Amino acid sequence: MNTSAFHAGTVAVIGRPNVGKSTLVNALVGAKVSITSNRPQTTRHRLLGIATFPHGQLLLVDTPGLHREQSRHGGKAMHRAMNRAARGALEGVDAAMLVIEAGRWDDGDTLAYDALREAKVPVVLVVNQVDRTKDKTQLLPFLAEVSKDRDFASVHPVSALKRKGLEPLVESVLKLLPQQPALYAEDEITDKSQRFLAGELLREQLMRQLGAELPYATTVEIERFEEEPSEKTGAMYRIGAVIWVERDGQKAIVIGKAGARLKEISTKARLSMEALFGCKVFLETWVRVREGWSDDEAALKAFGYE
Numbered sequence: 001m002n003t004s005a006f007h008a009g010t011v012a013v014i015g016r017p018n019v020g021k022s023t024l025v026n027a028l029v030g031a032k033v034s035i036t037s038n039r040p041q042t043t044r045h046r047l048l049g050i051a052t053f054p055h056g057q058l059l060l061v062d063t064p065g066l067h068r069e070q071s072r073h074g075g076k077a078m079h080r081a082m083n084r085a086a087r088g089a090l091e092g093v094d095a096a097m098l099v100i101e102a103g104r105w106d107d108g109d110t111l112a113y114d115a116l117r118e119a120k121v122p123v124v125l126v127v128n129q130v131d132r133t134k135d136k137t138q139l140l141p142f143l144a145e146v147s148k149d150r151d152f153a154s155v156h157p158v159s160a161l162k163r164k165g166l167e168p169l170v171e172s173v174l175k176l177l178p179q180q181p182a183l184y185a186e187d188e189i190t191d192k193s194q195r196f197l198a199g200e201l202l203r204e205q206l207m208r209q210l211g212a213e214l215p216y217a218t219t220v221e222i223e224r225f226e227e228e229p230s231e232k233t234g235a236m237y238r239i240g241a242v243i244w245v246e247r248d249g250q251k252a253i254v255i256g257k258a259g260a261r262l263k264e265i266s267t268k269a270r271l272s273m274e275a276l277f278g279c280k281v282f283l284e285t286w287v288r289v290r291e292g293w294s295d296d297e298a299a300l301k302a303f304g305y306e
């Protein structure tokens with residue numbers, strides 16, 4: 001490897017809820033480090049996905065506050081608040097990927113763009129979900145329209161889901177990063193612990209399978225995470241997870257008829273854990289009721305919320 005041409009640095013991934021940020025991060029990292037669902041606001045925690053390529057390394061960071069509720073509020077006060085939040089979140093970031101949905105640019109995108117410009121972060125525009133654009137002749141005019149009078153380092157139509165257009169995107173972003181050796185080892189994909197990721201994968205299944213039925217205050221706590229040697233398969237992880245809800249009725253929803261739903265949720269979560277960790281997983285899940293925990297600051301802390 002020619003280390004003199006190696007670029008590495010932090011890249012903020014910014015965009016309205018549900019545009020496909022997590023899907024993009026996972027596609028770039030090549031593994032599932034960020035959970036996805038078609039419900040907005042899936043990403044609760046700041047995430048760092050690490051993507052290493054022959055010419056460089058991207059440290060992909062979430063910027064909480066920058067893509068929350070953007071489109072619902074407007075006005076100067078919101079603009080100022082956004083810019084304040086942006087300044088903190090963007091400190092030390094080398095570049096940003098502004099992710100939008102093909103065919104759509106709204107006020108939220110403008111706010112994010114302005115915040116990035118104000119923070120003087122070079123921005124690459126990622127026009128995602130191009131696979132959903134049926135009439136491809138509309139794409140070029142759309143790209144021209146959104147880049148007119150805006151200062152993007154480059155513009156990339158991609159499909160994060162189908163992993164299309166990612167190579168040129170990576171090349172462009174790497175060019176914006178300082179020339180320096182890799183900051184993390186090549187096989188590191190996240191700074192999050194496996195324990196944390198296990199909880200995220202279970203939460204992902206809860207969201208996917210319960211959809212709108214998922215009680216708002218549901219959270220996941222990993223009570224047990226142990227590695228055990230296994231004669232047959234090498235290592236095995238024994239994971240115990242508690243799904244916390246606020247009421248008995250909610251518990252019944254999560255468990256489902258004769259436990260069918262919880263079984264399905266646990267099986268799918270276990271399979272994604274095995275895929276991510278590369279070993280057998282023995283997963284046990286319980287649903288427990290804790291009344292009013294979402295009001296209790298100390299309880300929130302115990303669940304990993306700041």
Ligand SMILES: Nc1nc2c(ncn2[C@@H]2O[C@H](COP(=O)(O)OP(=O)(O)OP(=O)(O)O)[C@@H](O)[C@H]2O)c(=O)[nH]1
Pocket residue numbers: 015016017018019020021022023024035036037038039040041042043128129130131132158159160161162
């Ligand atoms: N067709 C298509 N769907 C996509 C693409 N990228 C993401 N999606 C879907 O869009 C939905 C939202 O994707 P996420 O990656 O969770 O979006 P996000 O921006 O991280 O969402 P938040 O965490 O809520 O901010 C999921 O159902 C994805 O499968 C794409 O390129 N094409």
